[in-house]
Amino acid sequence: MGGKQSAGILLFRGTGPEAEVLLGHMGGPFWAKRDEGGWSIPKGECDPEEDPQAAAEREFREELGVPVPDGEWVALGSARQSGSKTVTIWAVHSDLDPDLVTPGTFELEWPRGSGNVQEFPELDQVAWFGLAQAEEKLAKGQRVFLNRLAEQLA
Secondary structure, eight states: OOSOEEEEEEEEESOGGGOEEEEEEEOSTTTTTOOTTOEEOSEEEEOTTSOHHHHHHHHHHHHHSSOOOSOOEEEEEEEEOGGGOEEEEEEEEOOOOGGGOOOOEEEEESSTTSOOEEEEESEEEEEEEEHHHHHHHBOGGGHHHHHHHHHHHO
C-alpha cells in the first residue's frame, strides 16, 4: 500500500441496532463551523514500520488523553481515503465517559500567512452517537467502518 497510513479505534457500546459509537469533532479553525462530516474516529498517522494496532492505541491516547478502555478488539479492516491515505480501524466494545477526555493539541499558523502560530485541540468535542446519527456526523471516507461494525453486530 502506497501513501500515508493511519490507524484508529472506534469505541462502541450496546449491541445490534441500538449500539452507539464514540466520535470526536475535529478541532481547529477548518472544522469549527462544520458539524455534518466534521466528526472522526479517533485515529492518527502511523510510521510504515510501526504496528498499526499499537499506533491505533497510541493515537487514541494522544487524541483523547485517556488509555483505550478494556474490551475485545475487533478488526474492521482498512479503507482508502481521499489523498491516498489508508486508514485501518479496530472496534473496541467498551464505555468511556466523554467528560474524562482531555484532548491533545496541535499547532497551526492561523490565520494562514499571518505568522501567528496558535494551539488547537485535536478534538474539540467527544460524544456518543447511535449508528444512524453517526453516519451523518462522520467524515465520508470513514463511514465504511460504521457499516462494517453494523455487519459485525448483526
